[in-house]
Amino acid sequence: MGYSLDLLPQLTTILGQGTTEPSVLLGYLDPGSGSMFLQIMIASLLSGMFFLRTSIASIKAYALRTFSKTDQGLGTR
Amino acid sequence: MIEPLKAAGSFRDPAGFIFRRGEDLLRQVNHSGRDDYDRLIDSGLYRSLVDDDLLIPHEEDSEAPYDAPLAYRVLRPQVIPFVSYPYEWSFGQLKDAALLTLEIQRRAIERGLSLKDASAYNVQFRGGKPIFIDTLSFEAYRPGEPWVAYRQFCEHFLAPLALMSTVDIRLNQLCRTNIDGVPLDLASRLLPKRSFLDFGLALHLHAHARLQSSRGGQPSKQGQARAGFSQRAMLGLLESLRGAVSRRRWKPAGTEWANYTQDHLYTPKALAQKERLVLEFLARTEPRSLWDLGANTGHFSRLAAGRGIPTLSFDLDPACVELNYQQTLVSKNLNLLPLLLDLRNPSPASGWRNNERMSFLGRGPADLVLALALVHHLAISGNLPLPEIASFFDELTPWLVIEFVPPDDPQALRLAGSRSSSGRHPYDQEAFEQSFKSYFHIQISERLVDCGRVLYLMRRKDRR
Numbered sequence: 001m002g003y004s005l006d007l008l009p010q011l012t013t014i015l016g017q018g019t020t021e022p023s024v025l026l027g028y029l030d031p032g033s034g035s036m037f038l039q040i041m042i043a044s045l046l047s048g049m050f051f052l053r054t055s056i057a058s059i060k061a062y063a064l065r066t067f068s069k070t071d072q073g074l075g076t077r
Numbered sequence: 078m079i080e081p082l083k084a085a086g087s088f089r090d091p092a093g094f095i096f097r098r099g100e101d102l103l104r105q106v107n108h109s110g111r112d113d114y115d116r117l118i119d120s121g122l123y124r125s126l127v128d129d130d131l132l133i134p135h136e137e138d139s140e141a142p143y144d145a146p147l148a149y150r151v152l153r154p155q156v157i158p159f160v161s162y163p164y165e166w167s168f169g170q171l172k173d174a175a176l177l178t179l180e181i182q183r184r185a186i187e188r189g190l191s192l193k194d195a196s197a198y199n200v201q202f203r204g205g206k207p208i209f210i211d212t213l214s215f216e217a218y219r220p221g222e223p224w225v226a227y228r229q230f231c232e233h234f235l236a237p238l239a240l241m242s243t244v245d246i247r248l249n250q251l252c253r254t255n256i257d258g259v260p261l262d263l264a265s266r267l268l269p270k271r272s273f274l275d276f277g278l279a280l281h282l283h284a285h286a287r288l289q290s291s292r293g294g295q296p297s298k299q300g301q302a303r304a305g306f307s308q309r310a311m312l313g314l315l316e317s318l319r320g321a322v323s324r325r326r327w328k329p330a331g332t333e334w335a336n337y338t339q340d341h342l343y344t345p346k347a348l349a350q351k352e353r354l355v356l357e358f359l360a361r362t363e364p365r366s367l368w369d370l371g372a373n374t375g376h377f378s379r380l381a382a383g384r385g386i387p388t389l390s391f392d393l394d395p396a397c398v399e400l401n402y403q404q405t406l407v408s409k410n411l412n413l414l415p416l417l418l419d420l421r422n423p424s425p426a427s428g429w430r431n432n433e434r435m436s437f438l439g440r441g442p443a444d445l446v447l448a449l450a451l452v453h454h455l456a457i458s459g460n461l462p463l464p465e466i467a468s469f470f471d472e473l474t475p476w477l478v479i480e481f482v483p484p485d486d487p488q489a490l491r492l493a494g495s496r497s498s499s500g501r502h503p504y505d506q507e508a509f510e511q512s513f514k515s516y517f518h519i520q521i522s523e524r525l526v527d528c529g530r531v532l533y534l535m536r537r538k539d540r541r
Binding site: 027028029031032034035036037038039040042043044045046047048049050051053 | 224288314
């Protein structure tokens, strides 16, 4: 096993306190308390990963545009 | 006045439901679903998804609703010719359905909406490709809230895909017994320890399962949602799920019939004769729908689909169905749908009141059934008496193209194994014809060259 998840239940119980309010979620499907909590726990990670991925994609696209323009310029000389 | 009939599997969402009136298939949008339906249309999401063949198109209709006091709109969705279920899909079909669901959610988020459910039953196959069919699955995106359908997505898609690719392909049948999705704790327990090394599986299945167990009894609260799940986090979640799904791979190999087409026993002459006869029979009967049972990788299904006949290509081997599906995608064959089916134990009616998901026979009949090199499997491997097999086909179709494989055929001998013929139900050509003549008229029969197999075209007798 790569790493242990045994501490997760305790950790989530601690972190879960203070983030709850009495009103119930809208919708007919029960999203599952654990599922909602997991998403909140990993929100920063997901957000960071997404930011990184889109940044790399933008840099790649910019580089591709720049170099392809340079190539075209050289080709016309 | 034709009495409308509410579709048995369409009751969970209070925003609306599907109903039939005569031949018409209609969807009622209730007042409670009005805002979300209008948002779907006004945001341009509906148009974007329909233009790219991701969502089933519909027209707003003036038909009377099923339940007038509740009704806001009546829609006439495009009809899917044959409804299939996740436990009948190959690995690739389930994976493509998962990726479709994620792509729809991504586009929805960008336009201020979100999927309120992510059931695999919201996806069907049309023109060889998956398409989302539930127009009422969209709701307004509430900034800051996590995805309410996250657990359902993992249970309906990621868990079965992980089990099929890492443990055993036959575990897709867990979808048959768990129509609300494979429970995450069960998936986590069945997956091998090395699956913890895959970040996507460790997070979305193993950690998810642990959290479900530890917080199972607590209701989901609005406050949790407001803890700050940004739109970027939502898109990151979708990207992470897409990666976890995309990394699941299964190569069809090693199962019983995957190499059958290459290794089969027909000489080129016999195969050409069989193809010619099948085409002749199709031209003569002009079926509007065809079911190819025991289709293997779909060689003869393709002959029918190539003639524009909507064709379902059933086989019990997951490898054959997968190869068939991949070939269908490459050839862009719009009339062919490969599906997984064990005829000796076909899909039952299941779910609420045994009525939520239809049985295999309940979705018939087909105009024509192809049963090529199949009957010896049913009679010899399945120990089914020939009269029972004939009666089954009588229930299924008015036109039958069936191949008789004689008991001394190498394939029949292989299936019989060490069992003596005295211990089995009678199986020879005379008994075969006798049994089928009780239900069908034999229109044409022709022996294939270089082997003793016989191809029949049969027409069902009138039922009086």
